[in-house]
Amino acid sequence: MNIQKMRQAHKVLAELDYELGEVERGYTNRTLYVNLSDNTIASKPVSQQMKDIFVGGRGFGLWLLWNGVTGDTKWNDPQNEIVISSGPIGGTTQYPGSGKSLVVTISPTTHSVMDSNVGGHFGPLLKFAGWDALEIQGQAEKDVIVFIDGNEGKVTIEEAPEEAIDSHLLGEQMAEMFAETEREKRDISTVSAGSGADHALIGCLNFSWYDVRRRRGPRFKQAGRGGIGTVFRDKKIKALVVKYSDGKAAANNPADKERITRVGSRINQEIRNYDDQQNRMRRRGTPYLVQIMDDYDLLPVHNFKYGSHPDTPNINGDVWEARFTQGLPDGCWLGCTMSCSHAVDGYTLKTGPYKGQVVMVDGPEYETVAGCGSNCGIFDPDAILEINFYCDTYGLDTISFGTLTGFVMECYEAGILNKEITGGLELNFGNADAAIELLHLMGRGEGFGAIAGQGIRRMKHIFAEEYGGDPQFLQDIGMEAKGLEYSEYVTKESLAQQGGYGLASKGPQHDEAWLIFMDMVNNQIPTFEDKAEALHYFPMWRTWFGLCGLCKLPWNDIVPPDNAETDEPAKIPEHVQNYVELFSGVTGREVTKKDLITMSERVYNFQRVFNLRMGFGTRQHDAIPYRSVGPVTVEEYESRAERYDQQLRELVGFDPEGKTTAEKMAALRAYREEQYELLKDAVYKRRGWTPNGIPTLETLKRLGIDFPDVVELVERDDTG
Numbered sequence: 001m002n003i004q005k006m007r008q009a010h011k012v013l014a015e016l017d018y019e020l021g022e023v024e025r026g027y028t029n030r031t032l033y034v035n036l037s038d039n040t041i042a043s044k045p046v047s048q049q050m051k052d053i054f055v056g057g058r059g060f061g062l063w064l065l066w067n068g069v070t071g072d073t074k075w076n077d078p079q080n081e082i083v084i085s086s087g088p089i090g091g092t093t094q095y096p097g098s099g100k101s102l103v104v105t106i107s108p109t110t111h112s113v114m115d116s117n118v119g120g121h122f123g124p125l126l127k128f129a130g131w132d133a134l135e136i137q138g139q140a141e142k143d144v145i146v147f148i149d150g151n152e153g154k155v156t157i158e159e160a161p162e163e164a165i166d167s168h169l170l171g172e173q174m175a176e177m178f179a180e181t182e183r184e185k186r187d188i189s190t191v192s193a194g195s196g197a198d199h200a201l202i203g204c205l206n207f208s209w210y211d212v213r214r215r216r217g218p219r220f221k222q223a224g225r226g227g228i229g230t231v232f233r234d235k236k237i238k239a240l241v242v243k244y245s246d247g248k249a250a251a252n253n254p255a256d257k258e259r260i261t262r263v264g265s266r267i268n269q270e271i272r273n274y275d276d277q278q279n280r281m282r283r284r285g286t287p288y289l290v291q292i293m294d295d296y297d298l299l300p301v302h303n304f305k306y307g308s309h310p311d312t313p314n315i316n317g318d319v320w321e322a323r324f325t326q327g328l329p330d331g332c333w334l335g336c337t338m339s340c341s342h343a344v345d346g347y348t349l350k351t352g353p354y355k356g357q358v359v360m361v362d363g364p365e366y367e368t369v370a371g372c373g374s375n376c377g378i379f380d381p382d383a384i385l386e387i388n389f390y391c392d393t394y395g396l397d398t399i400s401f402g403t404l405t406g407f408v409m410e411c412y413e414a415g416i417l418n419k420e421i422t423g424g425l426e427l428n429f430g431n432a433d434a435a436i437e438l439l440h441l442m443g444r445g446e447g448f449g450a451i452a453g454q455g456i457r458r459m460k461h462i463f464a465e466e467y468g469g470d471p472q473f474l475q476d477i478g479m480e481a482k483g484l485e486y487s488e489y490v491t492k493e494s495l496a497q498q499g500g501y502g503l504a505s506k507g508p509q510h511d512e513a514w515l516i517f518m519d520m521v522n523n524q525i526p527t528f529e530d531k532a533e534a535l536h537y538f539p540m541w542r543t544w545f546g547l548c549g550l551c552k553l554p555w556n557d558i559v560p561p562d563n564a565e566t567d568e569p570a571k572i573p574e575h576v577q578n579y580v581e582l583f584s585g586v587t588g589r590e591v592t593k594k595d596l597i598t599m600s601e602r603v604y605n606f607q608r609v610f611n612l613r614m615g616f617g618t619r620q621h622d623a624i625p626y627r628s629v630g631p632v633t634v635e636e637y638e639s640r641a642e643r644y645d646q647q648l649r650e651l652v653g654f655d656p657e658g659k660t661t662a663e664k665m666a667a668l669r670a671y672r673e674e675q676y677e678l679l680k681d682a683v684y685k686r687r688g689w690t691p692n693g694i695p696t697l698e699t700l701k702r703l704g705i706d707f708p709d710v711v712e713l714v715e716r717d718d719t720g
Contacts, residue, residue: 090549099333194395199445200453203229371402
C-alpha cells in the first residue's frame with residue numbers, strides 16, 4: 001500500500017485550530033460538532049445542566065441528537081447525527097473496564113433512537129484530545145476522513161478517495177498515515193465501518209486500538225447494534241481518526257486520585273485472585289458462557305427453537321481458550337485487568353475476497369459464537385471465525401447476522417424459501433458454507449444477500465407478500481422486537497428476561513437487563529412485583545455504565561468471595577460501592593448508590609420520550625415474538641413435552657391428558673401471553689409510567705426532565 005500516494009490524494013475541505021486545554025474532573029467541558037454537508041467544524045460548550053442531567057456517554061449522545069433532529073428525521077436524512085461520547089470516568093486507567101464509548105443515532109432498522117456501547121481506544125483518546133463528545137451531522141459528497149489531532153490541536157475534514165473501505169485494511173492504513181513513528185501507532189484510534197455497511201441495514205462500527213504486546217494493530221471492538229455503521233457509510237465517512245500521545249494515568253485529572261486508586265486496587269486484586277476460579281474471563285473471555293447457557297437450556301439453537309445441543313462442546317469455552325493466541329493481559333483499554341478481549345492469530349481465510357490471507361480475528365465473543373454458531377446449527381470453530389472476521393471487516397453486526405440467518409434457515413426448512421429464491425443457496429441449519437456465502441452476498445449487496453441484509457422485520461413482510469409465507473408464523477419465529485434482532489439467550493422460561501428484552505429502550509439487547517438466572521435458575525424474583533423491581537433496578541444500573549464510559553463486566557463477572565452472604569448478592573454490593581467511590585473521586589460530586597440510579601432514570605425516561613417523538617415508545621411497541629415466550633411449532637413443544645405438560649397442569653389448570661399437541665400449545669400460549677401483558681402492567685407502574693407505557697408528568701418532574709417540549713410530547717401521546 002502506497003500511503004504517501006493516498007495522503008497526497010487527500011483534499012482538505014475544512015479545518016479548525018483549537019486550544020488543547022486539559023480534562024478537569026473527567027470533563028473537557030466542550031463537544032466537537034462536524035457537519036459534512038457544509039463542512040462546518042465547531043466547538044460547543046458543555047453546560048452544567050448537561051452534566052447534572054445527562055452525565056456523559058449515552059446521556060450526552062441523546063441530548064445532542066435530540067437538539068439536532070426532529071420527529072420527522074429519517075435515518076438517511078443528512079439531518080441525522082452520529083454522536084460518540086465516553087463519559088466522565090472513561091479513560092480512567094486505575095479502574096478496570098473504563099474504555100467504553102456510547103454511540104447514538106437514529107437507526108435504519110428501528111427508525112428510532114439507537115445506542116450501542118463499544119470498547120477500544122477512540123472514546124478515551126477523543127476526550128484526552130479535548131472533546132467530551134463528537135457530533136457528526138450532514139452528508140459528504142465524496143468519501144471523507146475526519147482527523148482529530150490532539151497533539152497539535154487541529155481538526156480536519158479531508159476527502160479520502162484512495163483508502164480501502166473494509167476495516168482491517170483501512171485501520172492499518174490510517175495508523176501508517178497519521179503516525180510519524182512506529183511507537184505513535186499506539187496513540188491513534190480509528191472508527192470505520194466496511195463495504196457491507198454500504199449495502200445492508202445492519203452495519204456496525206469498528207473502534208480500533210494498537211496491541212502493544214503483539215506490536216501490531218489495528219484490533220477492533222464493535223458498536224454493533226441497530227445499523228449505526230450503515231448511517232456512517234450513508235454519510236460517506238470512511239474513517240474518524242483521533243491522535244493523542246500523552247495517555248498518562250491522571251489524564252482525567254480526577255478530584256481525588258488516591259480515592260480512585262484505592263478502589264481500583266481492590267477490584268484489580270479480586271480479579272487477579274478469583275477470576276480463574278470463577279469465570280476465567282482473562283483466559284477465555286465471554287465464550288465461557290457457551291457451555292453454561294447450554295447446560296441451563298438457554299443457548300439459542302436453530303433460530304431459538306431449542307436451548308441446547310449435543311455438539312456444543314465443539315464450540316464451548318474450552319475450545320476458544322485453546323485457540324486464543326495471547327496470554328495475559330489482553331484488554332481493549334489500558335489498565336484493564338479483566339483483559340477479556342481475546343483474539344486468534346494466524347487464521348487463514350478460506351473464502352471471500354481475502355481468501356488465502358493470514359489474519360488476526362478479534363474474538364469471537366459469546367454473542368458471535370451463539371448467534372453465528374449454535375443458532376444457525378453451526379458447530380465448526382473455523383466457520384465461526386470466518387464469519388466473525390468478515391462481519392467485522394465488512395462492518396456488519398454479528399448478532400444481527402446470526403439471528404437473521406437463523407430466521408432465514410427456518411424459513412428455508414419450512415418451505416417458505418427455496419433455492420430459486422436464495423440464488424441456489426441451500427440454507428438448511430448447519431450449512432456453514434451457505435451461511436458464509438450469504439454473508440459475502442450481503443457484503444456486496446447482491447442476490448438474496450440484499451434481501452437478508454435488510455433485517456428480520458423487513459424480511460417478514462417480503463416473505464409474506466412475495467413468497468406466500470404465513471404472516472403469523474413469520475411474526476412468531478422472527479426474533480426481532482422494535483426492529484432490532486435479538487441477542488443470544490433463550491427466554492422461554494424466564495418471564496423477567498422476556499421483559500428485559502421487550503421493554504428495552506432500543507430493542508432486545510441484554511445490556512439493559514439480564515435476569516435469567518435470578519428469575520429462572522435461582523427463583524429470586526417470583527412475583528410480578530419482584531420482577532418489576534428487578535426490571536426497574538437492573539436496567540437503570542446498567543444504563544449508568546453507559547453514562548460514565550464503563551464496561552459492566554468488572555461489576556458482575558467477578559465477585560468477592562463473600563458476595564453470596566450479602567443482603568442483595570445479585571447487585572454485588574461491594575462493587576456498587578466501588579462505583580460510588582469512583583464517580584465521586586473522579587468528578588468531585590459526592591453521590592450515593594441511590595444517586596447513581598436516579599442519574600440513569602433521568603436518561604432512561606428521556607430516551608423513552610425520545611422514542612415517542614420518533615413515533616414509537618408506547619405499549620404496542622413493547623411487543624415480542626412468541627418464539628421468545630413459548631413453543632411455536634409442534635416439534636418445539638414435543639422436545640420439552642414433559643415440562644410443558646406439567647406447566648399446563650400446575651399453572652394453567654389445564655389437563656393435557658388426551659389433548660392434541662395443537663390444543664396444548666394453544667392453552668399454553670394464551671396463558672403465557674397474558675403473563676407478559678401482566679408483567680408490562682407491573683413494570684410500567686414501578687417505573688412511574690402510564691398503562692400505555694409513557695412516563696407520567698409526575699415522573700418527569702421528579703427527575704427534573706420536564707422540559708417544555710418533553711411535557712408537550714407526553715401530553716400529546718398518552719392515550720392510555
